[in-house]
Amino acid sequence: MEKKILLSESEMPRHWYNIIAHMPNQPAPPMDPSTGQPAAPEKLARIFAPQLLEQEMGQGGAYIEIPEEVFDTYRIWRPAPLIRATELEKLLDTPAKIYYKYEGVSPAGSHKPNTAIPQVYYNKLNGIKRIATETGAGQWGTSIAFATQRFGLESIIYMVKVSYEQKPYRKAMMEMWGGKVIPSPSTTTACGRAMLAEDPDSNGSLGGAISEALEDTLSREDTRYCLGSVLNHVALHQTIVGEESIKQMEKAGDYPDIVIGCAGGGSNLAGIAFPYIRENMLSARKTEIIAVEPTACPTLTKGTYTYDFGDVAQLTPQLKMYTLGSKFMPAGIHAGGLRYHGMSPLVSQLYHEGYMKAEAYNQLECFEAAAMFVRTEGILPAPESSHAIKAAIVQALKAKEEGTSKTILFNLSGHGHFDIASYEKYFQGELIAYEHPEAEIAKSLGR
């Protein structure tokens, strides 16, 4: 058995998969709270490129061709390898086969350039000169800086303050690619100043940084906004991951019984899972899909399915999604990319309708899984990705207990080279098994 399964360029998927075309129930539209009606396309056009809005609304059929310039950029690191975790299997002494799709090979070190590249490309086609965005742990900002550099645009990145202070190398990397990085909350925007007035020592939050990037966008005609997760067009671009993995699994002569992804806003999970959900819907396959989140930010497992804002200042349209409330302040856990109060509306609906399950683990169990992984497979995972590893290990041990041979596939969404400080804390025993108190969640949801 080949350990690393690579496709040749001619075998790479040439399309993204638009799951909306196959969903039996069409997604609920984004709502404009000022009118109580679905958000007007003209308003959204001030924020997003028209091609991205079409994709957002699920137009264009089930398969969307990847533009040539985007494909050319993907080729720097794609196809991303599919690897059989034989050493981890041996350690667990499991009859299960464990495969992982490794997205850490991109220039930014995660799956996020899969969508940063097409988002910036479509904006460039429309003559846009500048992209405003936010970043939590720094992965998305790095991806946007890389993409804007590649296509000759400027970028301004509002970075959640706690990460800005904890991750100076992420910031340096964004600046290397020409990005302008501002800690959020900042004094640059009115909503940033309001957040500082409320709490001068605020750590910032992803929702808050989104508010700042949106206000910046609306203040300049040459600027558009890009979001790294949650939205339908982001999920669409990420499906390259799952489509590629189907071809690679085929080459390995295998097919997964279980597909796992960690879930912050839901994009890397959507990316690996949607093509398999299609196979479940259309080809009577029965692959089990598992979303994994931190107990510190348990959106699917403890949240409510309702219309909510995507940001603290409530500037975004309302999306129908699982949410912990737009003012939810997650603890400063180390998987920064999983600290978002909401969830992709597509992932939310598919979860609600029973197409996938969800599990939550605390950061200690996840770092423990990451330590097992780096010592067997050699790759240091991002703390976000370690949630998927934990769930894969749980499934592999369950297979062992039941004496069944299961094929497990998980998305290793990124590497952890910028997270060494967190790993150091873990190995020194300084991390705690944080679980967000039920009462706090209920308060945030206004229950």
Ligand SMILES: *Cc1c(COP(=O)(O)O)cnc(C)c1O
């Ligand atoms: C951003 C990020 C995530 C979480 O975002 P999703 O949209 O849920 O995928 C997970 N893993 C890594 C490495 C990330 O950078």
